[in-house]
Structure formats: structure tokens, C-alpha cells
Amino acid sequence: MLDLRYIREHADDVREGARKKRIPIELDKLLALDEESRKLTFRADEIRAEINRRSKEIGKLPPEERSKAGADVNRLKDELKGAEERLRALVDEIKPLHLSIPNVPSKLVPEGKDDTENVEVRREGAVPQFTFKPKDHVELGESLGILDIERGVKVAGTRNYFLKGDGALLERAVLNLAIDTMMARGFTLLSVPVLVRYPAMEGTAYFPGGEEQAYHCEKDDLFLAGTAEVPVTSFHSDEVLAESELPKKYVAWSYCFRREAGAAGKDTRGIYRIHQFQKVEQVIIAPADADLSERFHQEIVGNAEAVLRALELPYRIVEVCGGDLGLSQVRKYDIETWMPSRERYSETHSASMFFDYQARRLKLRYKDAKAGMKFCYTLNNTVIASPRILIPLLECHQQADGSVRIPKALQSYLGGRDVLKPA
């Protein structure tokens, strides 16, 4: 959510930003309604001031004169009631328009209509060249006896899976490597609730709009978060932090739940797109400073890269173009890791920068000694998400004999083993 005053005073930037994001907005209507609402508010304030003034005088009157004076005030109150009713209607009309105004993308965001026009920033690591016919992760998982999709579907329905033995161990190893890397880099580990209330979903800008993607426990009116970003960014909601506490850097491991509504038939093979997965997520709550946010943005991308490098996986960094940016983002990098079976780089990480768009909704503020109350700036990025990351991990490190090499950094998490062999 953008500040209405900002929208008023920077209408051209807002309009241009929405165009760049290919998001239709009704800015003129919003501005006209806002203007009307401000005028009406002013009028209502005047009436209220008069009522307050007279009420105070009545308090000083002898009791027998009070009822007559009160009658005059009641006439004013009738007038006020009318103004308030119109004002309420206006606010109801303004709110959805206001919420649908997208955050203004950075000047650095490239033009483009959708993800096909994202801009590659750079590539790291060599794409593996196989001298044999490589298997995909489903075949590898089965032959190694570590992945069981059939039983996952039997027990939990489509887009579900079991990891078994070394598969489960491998997943745990990857997650632990990610967590340890982040803690070494000064991030505080949080264990978080994933079943959250509406305001957390709304505050992080998943709602309204994303309701169809979230599992809803109706009996308790709670939602299963699709990412730890939701509880972590909400951690300090409704709080006023001291400037000296910032930035807050958190890393959290959590299960993530996504309904994948509307994705029927898409990415159905294997464990690329599933309903439940585990993710280590990094979140930074920063002071309101655009340059600083840019720096943190680079930092959280760098953190994810460190993990990918440790996993010895080839990847590329992509700058997401305007048309592929969400409502709330100022700028976003995706990291795409090479997946041999898909014969392309595919998204494994997403690093978003929001400025105060989330913080404003979450009432996440800090007190600046000089300028007073300010909304924080928030950022987040994946550190690692499993089992999606197991796809490149298994596929890239497979060997001719059907075994899979374990990268050095992972070995200590797997009892020192350097290879997984078929049964």
C-alpha cells in the first residue's frame, strides 16, 4: 500500500509505474474521490469543532438551561450525521482503489511484458556436459530409492511425495547448510508459526488477491502460509522499533503450503511444483533508505549464491521486468538454477525489495531521532527451497553409473559420505 499523500503528489510516477508493471489502475477516479473526501472531511471537522465548543459551554451552564442549549447541538449533529454517511460511502469506494495501486518499480527495472522478457544479469558455474544419457530427478530418485511420488499421491493426493532414507537426509542436509550459512552471516534464526491470521497475510500483501493460493482452515479462520516471509515479516508488526535496532536480519526455516490453484496441468512431472515444501527464508527489516535497501538486496542475493556455490550448482541471476513484478515489489531478482531435465535454468529463488509497501500495511515502524516515526523497509529472499533444489542437485551431480556425487560442503551433514549409490 502506498501513502495516499504520496500518490496525490506523485501521480505521474504512480501512473508510469503501473504502466511499467502492466497493472491497470483507476488513478483519476481515486484522486477525484480523494479530493472530495478531503473536502468533506474538512467540513465535518468544522461541524464537530462547533459541537465540541458548545458542549463545553453547556457544562458551565446551570442545569435548567442545559436542555434548551442541547437541542441546538442536536440540530448540528443531524447535519454531521449526513456528512459522515457520505464520507463513509466515499471511504468504502476509495479503499479498494487505493489497495490496488501498485508500488512504484525502481528506475532500474527493465521494460517487459512477462517473464519471457526478464533480463539475465549474469551466469555462474558451468552447465554440466554429460557423456551419457542423463536421467531426470524422478528416475534418479526412484533408482536411488529416495523419492516416492506414487505413495505421496496415495496418501495426500496429487502434487505430494515422500522422501525416504538418503533422500530425507539429503533434504535435511541442504536445509541445515542453508541455515548454518545464514547464521554465520549474522542472521537470527527464527522458528515460526505457519498457521497465521488474516492480518499477517494481508500485511505481507498476499491478501487480498491471493486467497485462492492459500489453504484456509475455516473452523479457526487461520491460513497456512506459503512462505516464512509471512510470519517473519509480521514478527514486528504493530510495533515501533528503535532506529538503533535496525536492520533486523532474520532467517527462518518452515514448511510452506500452496494450493497451486489454476496451475492444473502445469509442471506436473516430478517435484518441481508441489503443495508442501520446506524453505529457508531470509528477511531484512531495514530503515527507510532506498540506497541501503539496494545494498541489502545485493546482500541477500549474495547469501543465496553462497549456498548455491557450496552446492556446486550452475545458476543465473535474472532481473525481473516490469510486467512480471508483483503489486508490492519495487525490484526483484530471481535466481534460476540449471535443471538438466528441463534443459534450462528454472526459478529456485526470488529476492524482493518492497520499500515500505508491506511495513505500511503491517504498521511496522521505527522511531528516527530526527525525523520521527517512519515505516521500515522490508526485503526477503529464498535461501534454499526443497525439494525443488533437489532437482538440480540430483540431476547435475549424477554420474554414468547412476550414482550421485555429494558436494563437499554437504558431506559433513551426511556422515562424511561423498556419493549416493543405487540400491
Next chain:
RNA sequence: GGAGAGGUGGCAGAGCGGUCGAAUGCGACGCCUUGCUAAGGCGUUGAGCGGAUUACAUCUGCUCCGGGGGUUCAAAUCCCCCCCUCUCCGCCA
């Protein structure tokens, strides 16, 4: 699930229907005292939305004591509904 208590400023915590945006304490900030530190003294300090001037500070109006409704000329204070939190008991990983 049963019973009770409570939701007030950055935090803790008072609050008689009008003089309450709200005592007090802590914290923060400024100044002073002291060789440094520690400690002490004095003072300042809520937020949101408008308006004026046009500066970046000042002045001014309104709203806000969990949320919504009601009573009243006047509500933090009285009434109703909802939400949330805590305590005890029961059940339980």
C-alpha cells in the same frame, strides 16, 4: 471444553460522565553537575488525518484509550455485540 480477569502512549501502569490526549514510573532526547565512568539535577517527549503559512519549523482543527454500535448537550469512564490476551481447571504432543 469449563470458570474468571483484562485490553489505555515507545514500554509498564493509574484514571470521579465535562477542567483527560490522559497521572506516575521506565525508556528516549536536550541541558546542567561531577576528572572519566557510574550516579544525580532540571527540562522536553503519543499517533493518524486535514487546513494555514511556507517552511522542513511554526500555528490551527478533527480523530484515536482493542473493534463496531448505543445512551448523553458531553464517554477512556455507562449499556450491547464482536475480536484478542492472560490466569485457573480439564484434556493432550
